[in-house]
Amino acid sequence: xxxxxxNWLAPPLALVLVILGVAWLAWVxxxxxxxxxxxxxxxxLMGPPRDMLRDLHKEFRLTERPxxxxxxxxxxxxxxxxxxxxxVLPLSPDWxxxxxxVGVVFFTAMFALTLVAAYWAxxxxxxKYPLIAGYRFVGLMLAYEMPLAITVIAxxxxxxxxxxxxxxxxxxxxxxxxxxxxxxxxxxxxxxxAVPFWGPFNVVNAPELAGGALVELSGAPKLLWxxxxxxxxxxxxxxxxxxxxxxxxxxxxxAPVWSLVKILLVSGALVALGHGLGRLRLDRFxxxxxxVLIPLSLLNLFLIGLLILIWPGLAGK
Amino acid sequence: MSMEIVVFVVLALAAMxxxxxxxxxxxxxxxxxxLLGSFLAVACLMLLLASEFLFAITFLMMIGExxxxxxxxxxxxxxxxxxxxxxMVHQPRWAAAAGIVTFLVLASVILVTDWPxxxxxxxxxxxxxxxxxxxxxxxxxxxxAGVTLLTGMIAVMAMAARRGRFGDAIxxxxxxxxxxxxxxxxxx
Numbered sequence: 007x008x009x010x011x012x013n014w015l016a017p018p019l020a021l022v023l024v025i026l027g028v029a030w031l032a033w034v035x036x037x038x039x040x041x042x043x044x045x046x047x048x049x050x051l052m053g054p055p056r057d058m059l060r061d062l063h064k065e066f067r068l069t070e071r072p073x074x075x076x077x078x079x080x081x082x083x084x085x086x087x088x089x090x091x092x093x094v095l096p097l098s099p100d101w102x103x104x105x106x107x108v109g110v111v112f113f114t115a116m117f118a119l120t121l122v123a124a125y126w127a128x129x130x131x132x133x134k135y136p137l138i139a140g141y142r143f144v145g146l147m148l149a150y151e152m153p154l155a156i157t158v159i160a161x162x163x164x165x166x167x168x169x170x171x172x173x174x175x176x177x178x179x180x181x182x183x184x185x186x187x188x189x190x191x192x193x194x195x196x197x198x199x200a201v202p203f204w205g206p207f208n209v210v211n212a213p214e215l216a217g218g219a220l221v222e223l224s225g226a227p228k229l230l231w232x233x234x235x236x237x238x239x240x241x242x243x244x245x246x247x248x249x250x251x252x253x254x255x256x257x258x259x260x261a262p263v264w265s266l267v268k269i270l271l272v273s274g275a276l277v278a279l280g281h282g283l284g285r286l287r288l289d290r291f292x293x294x295x296x297x298v299l300i301p302l303s304l305l306n307l308f309l310i311g312l313l314i315l316i317w318p319g320l321a322g323k
Numbered sequence: 324m325s326m327e328i329v330v331f332v333v334l335a336l337a338a339m340x341x342x343x344x345x346x347x348x349x350x351x352x353x354x355x356x357x358l359l360g361s362f363l364a365v366a367c368l369m370l371l372l373a374s375e376f377l378f379a380i381t382f383l384m385m386i387g388e389x390x391x392x393x394x395x396x397x398x399x400x401x402x403x404x405x406x407x408x409x410x411m412v413h414q415p416r417w418a419a420a421a422g423i424v425t426f427l428v429l430a431s432v433i434l435v436t437d438w439p440x441x442x443x444x445x446x447x448x449x450x451x452x453x454x455x456x457x458x459x460x461x462x463x464x465x466x467x468a469g470v471t472l473l474t475g476m477i478a479v480m481a482m483a484a485r486r487g488r489f490g491d492a493i494x495x496x497x498x499x500x501x502x503x504x505x506x507x508x509x510x511x
Contacts, residue, residue, distance in 0.1 A: 073350065073352065075353075076352060076356070106379075107375055108376045108379045108450060111376065111379035112375075112379045112382075114383055115379050115380075115382040115383035115386065118382075118383050118386040118387060121386060122356065122386060122389075122390065125390065125393060126352075129352045137406075141394070144394050145394060151387065168376070168450060
């Protein structure tokens, strides 16, 4: 457990990068929505900062007998779990917060805290629709957490390591996991949409529940909650880069630049994809996870294990 | 005082205080997440045992466990008043007596026992050692325990949910639904 000296510049740098990434996602989201409706204008560019300022100067409305600790704790926890997960994300072998030997288990555990944050956001205001939204998300995400974890294990298999850096190094020595495990990539990306409740999986801020957890949330906590959701989406899609797209591998540019470019591309694609996927009824979403995705992710795990046994070169040996 | 002692004391206190809060708070949600806080503090204690894997996996499992618990609380709640503030203890006198007796017995066991001190160093790769233990020598034990627990959970669910959340009341409802379904099903 020797991680070397603490670099005090790393946390503020990570926060700046997350803020820039969230700004990018907010703009991509706005652009994708406006393109779909055919009304791209100056409003597309100015919309996200205007929304931010609007939330900031609005007052925070209280409800009747809220559980303030959990309600206000929800956006804080959402952002905290995101930053904690990012500590094990390597931009290059040197650019990493803490190269934990069990990095993939650690970030999966941090993603699981989303369940807690969403439940708090639902329970906190002591209001009907947020409560239902929180409970719906608990059911939904418990179902999508399983295929996520199994897919992540399948990615760790060729590297014979749970460290994210080793997974990157193995891909750079052999083949990207995106090529060897396309099925795993699709499952991971679906779960990367489900965990930050984006697009069709947005049962937390659900439009069919008049906004779900957002019904009663206002002012700066609402801004923090929306920021946290974007930051989490950025993080879940960012991990696709070291897990499937060879981390910082690429010509001409240094590794951290390539990592950042890939992260912006993957997260931007997922945000735009959120506008294109159909919304299913909740029980059908859960049916897909339990009956289709979990067996498929087990099949993916079995196939990659078999492939490595037959062809060790796949794992760089 | 070394850093490890400080971390141990902070985490141990966090585990105990949040465990105590479980019975002092008045809402289902707060009790659940106080208990989760206690478990997570214990998970962090694993780091002091140089086992990052046990830390991360306990953290992950405890979150899942507690969140499944809040789901089951609703699923098996007979009375929606459970969403209101409520008292988290019942039979407080008996519980206090049992708690004190258990504490005295366990504490005296700690003090009386002559604990062996291991000379062995932890293995170079703790995670790999755990993996070999789980899927090697002790596989039969772990698998038997795991499958038994799973069977127990499914059995309890089946027994609790056999008559449904509303008991006999739902039976009448279902028959009505079936009748309605047939009418629309093309029997005319």
